[in-house]
Amino acid sequence: MGSPRSALSCLLLHLLVLSLQAQVRGAAQSRGPGGPGRVGGLEDRLCAQRSGAARNLSDPAPSCPGEGAKEQSGRALPKVTQREGPGGGPALGREPASLLRAGREPQGVSQQHVREQSLVTDQLSRRLIRTYQLYSRTSGKHVQVLANKRINAMAEDGDPFAKLIVETDTFGSRVRVRGAETGLYICMNKKGKLIAKSNGKGKDCVFTEIVLENNYTALQNAKYEGWYMAFTRKGRPRKGSKTRQHQREVHFMKRLPRGHHTTEQSLRFEFLNYPPFTRSLRGSQRTWAPEPR
Template identity: 60%
Template sequence: MSGLPSRFLYVCLNFLVLYFQLQEAHQSSADFRFYIENHTRDDVSRKQVRIYQLYSRTTGKHVQILGKKINANGDDGGKYALLVVETESFGSQVRIKGKESGYYICMNRNGKIVGKPNGSNPECVFVEEFLENNYTALMSAKYKGWYLGFNRKGRPKKGSRTTQTQQEVHFMKRDPKGKVDPQEEFRFTTVTKRTRRARRLRPNPKTN
């Protein structure tokens, strides 16, 4: 009979441990769902902002936003060639704004490239397409198959006259002039046991 109470206590303790584990798991799951719900509803946290230049393959210069007028004749490091690119964290849709002018690159229903002060219009959204030749093409999110492009004189081409294979729609992202890529600021060296041993055996010149 003495073994019955101890066995009963053992079973009760197991039930208590299991109960607390289930409560903790339920609370963690609820907190996680709450975080995801808030995160997906927060429009600010879902956006990434980058600053770079767009090098045009046809002109050898950079896209610049002067206001309503946009061309591909900007100099490297020019203030109108600095672009603020707003990217959705889910997907490859971007809005491109001139850092100096504050105007966005947009494409209207006629395929004309214009600058607008408000980038919330769907005509100001482009889809990044990464090409095999390491260039990037920007297709209108609203008008499928129409691309941002410039002719040899740097003037915008109508979207209806562009295709992905044309050099006029090929661009390369470049950091602003004078900016160092953060990855290039670090130098990584593989250290092995043999390297550490060689360092220990290296003679100290001060002792000679």
């Protein structure tokens, strides 16, 4: 057996180890998971006291450990959250209004470009030329341009003076209308009266084709907006200043002249001869049987 002195020393050493372990556990519990410990709390309080004393003495506040990092992180955090999202992408819903408006600008610019180009005469593109008659809804006759420069809607179907040549002025629906027999353009003067001109380059000889809800077509003058080509029941032209889009006088129907053939090939039905359909004796199965001769 060992001496009593060695046993006493071993017991004291064991008690010392137990006391140290208890102190370590208490310090870990006081700090908590992820939170500052007692030592950190004491350091923060001492730093706050020193900074308050420095403010009273009008001296620059001493820098505490981690204070600069907090300020930098606080300053940089709003920039990151405003411009960057998770994964480095843009943060949705936090972009300035100017950037959001920029995304809608191309559409508005394109629409404005189309409107502006629709009002400008196109001299470079290939013009689309069509030939048809204008059937007046009120008079029941067709519009004609006579050699004496008179315009009315009293022509019968197939009349040579009722044959009109319509050529596009822009890539939109603006057209110039002239008589095929006389070569005179249908124009409108400042009083709203329909006149015939040999030179139809003016804006008063340009009309906009408007397809209405009832499938009729209205021709609005490009120079005098709101004024339409119109004819009375007797086929006489009506002043454009007294016309409105809903009136029957401004409604026309585009019809092909009599004897005029389109360039499109007519499609015909093709009939295929199949053997007659019969049933078997049992009735459960259906078979194809040749037609008895």
